[in-house]
Amino acid sequence: MEAVLELSGLRFGYGSDLVLEDVSFRVGRGESVGIVGANGAGKSTLLWCVAGLLRAKGNIRVFGEAPGSGTRGRVGMVFQNPEDQLFMPTLIQDLALPLINAGVSRDAAHRAAMERLREFGLESYAGRPATQLSLGQRKRAAIALALMRRPELLLLDEPTAELDGRGVRKLTETLAGIDTAKLIASHHLSFLRRVTTRALVLSAGRVIADGATETILADEALLERSGLV
C-alpha cells in the first residue's frame, strides 16, 4: 500500500522534557489509524508534528515531503475545539473560505460548500453562524471544513471529546463515509473500534504497540499498562 505518511525516529520536546521519543510508523492511502494513549501521552503533539505545526527531530514524510507549506493543502486537520476553526459570520462562508482563498471563484466555492454541508446533513444551518449549532453539529462542520480542500490525509484530535452518545454515533457514521486516510487521536476506545482498522498505543511519548484495532483493544494488560483503563 502506498504510504501517505512515514515517520521514523521522531523526537519532540519542550526544552529538556521529551514529549515524543523514537516514534516510527507509516500510514497507507485510505487507511484509518487510531492513536490511543492516556492524557499527556503525546497524541496531540504527534498530530501537530505531522501537520507541520511543530518542528520535530527525526524523519517525517507526508506524501514523500517534509511537512510544511508544500503539504498543507493535502493534509486536513480537525481540532479538538471546533471554535478554533469556525469563525466566519455564516457556516457556508466558513466552508467556502479556504477555496476562495485558494483562488476558486466565490460562486463555485459556495456551491462546493453547500454540497459538503448537504452531505453532512447541515444544509439548513448554512446561513447561521457556527456558534448557533450544537457541539456535535459544530464538530461535524469542522470535519466538513477540513475536507473542503479534498485532503488526502485527515488528522483528527480527540473528535469525540465532550460529545454525547448521539453526537458520537453521528460522528462515527460521518467518518465511516470518508475514504481519505485518517489518523485519529482519541482515548474513546469503543469509537476507535468502529472507525479505525489499526491502532497505535502511545505511552509517555513512545509507540508501545501497533496492530489491528480489535487485537489492541482486546489486550487488557496493554490498555492497563498504558493508562487507558
Add this chain to the structure above:
Amino acid sequence: MKPGMRIALAAALAAGIALATRADGLLLAGAILIGAAAHVAAGRGLVPLIRSLVPVALFAAAVVALQWLSGTAGYTLPMRTLAVFLLSTAAFRIVPWESAAGRLSPESRLYAVGLFLLFVRHFSAILIDESRRTFQARSLCVNRKFGRGSFTSLAGAVAAVFRRALARAERFYAAQSISGIV
C-alpha cells in the same frame, strides 16, 4: 434600518470621531452623549453600555493619574478616549460590517483588513467566554470580594485568562494556517 441609512449614520459617527480628536469642552461632552445615544438607538441597553465602559473609564482614570504625576492634569484626554470609544463602537454596531467583510474577495485591498476584523471579533468572543468561565470558577471558591485569599485568587484568575488566551490564540492560528488562510 435600510443599509444606505446605516452607512450614512456610520459616516456621521466617523466624522464625529475625527471631530472629537480635535475638540474639547462642551463639544467633547456632546460627542460622548451622541455616542451613547447611538448605542442605545442601535438597541443596546443602558446598563450593558455602562458596564462595557468600565475598562475604558479605568484606562481614562489611569491617563488622568499619569498626567497628574507629570503635572499636566486635564480632562480633555480622558474625555476624548471615552468619546472615540463610544463613537467608533457605535459605528461598528450600526454598519453590517461582518457580512460585508465575509463577502470580500481575496483580490480586494480590504480582504486582509476584513479577515483581520473577523479574527478579532471571533477571538474577542472566545476571550470574553474564557474570562466569564474563569471568574465564575473563582467566585465558587472565593465567596467574599475582599479578605483572605481574594486578591491572590484574583491575580491567579487574571493569569489563567492570559494563559488560556495565549493557548487559544495558538490553536486558532494553527487551524487557520492548516486551512491555508494565514
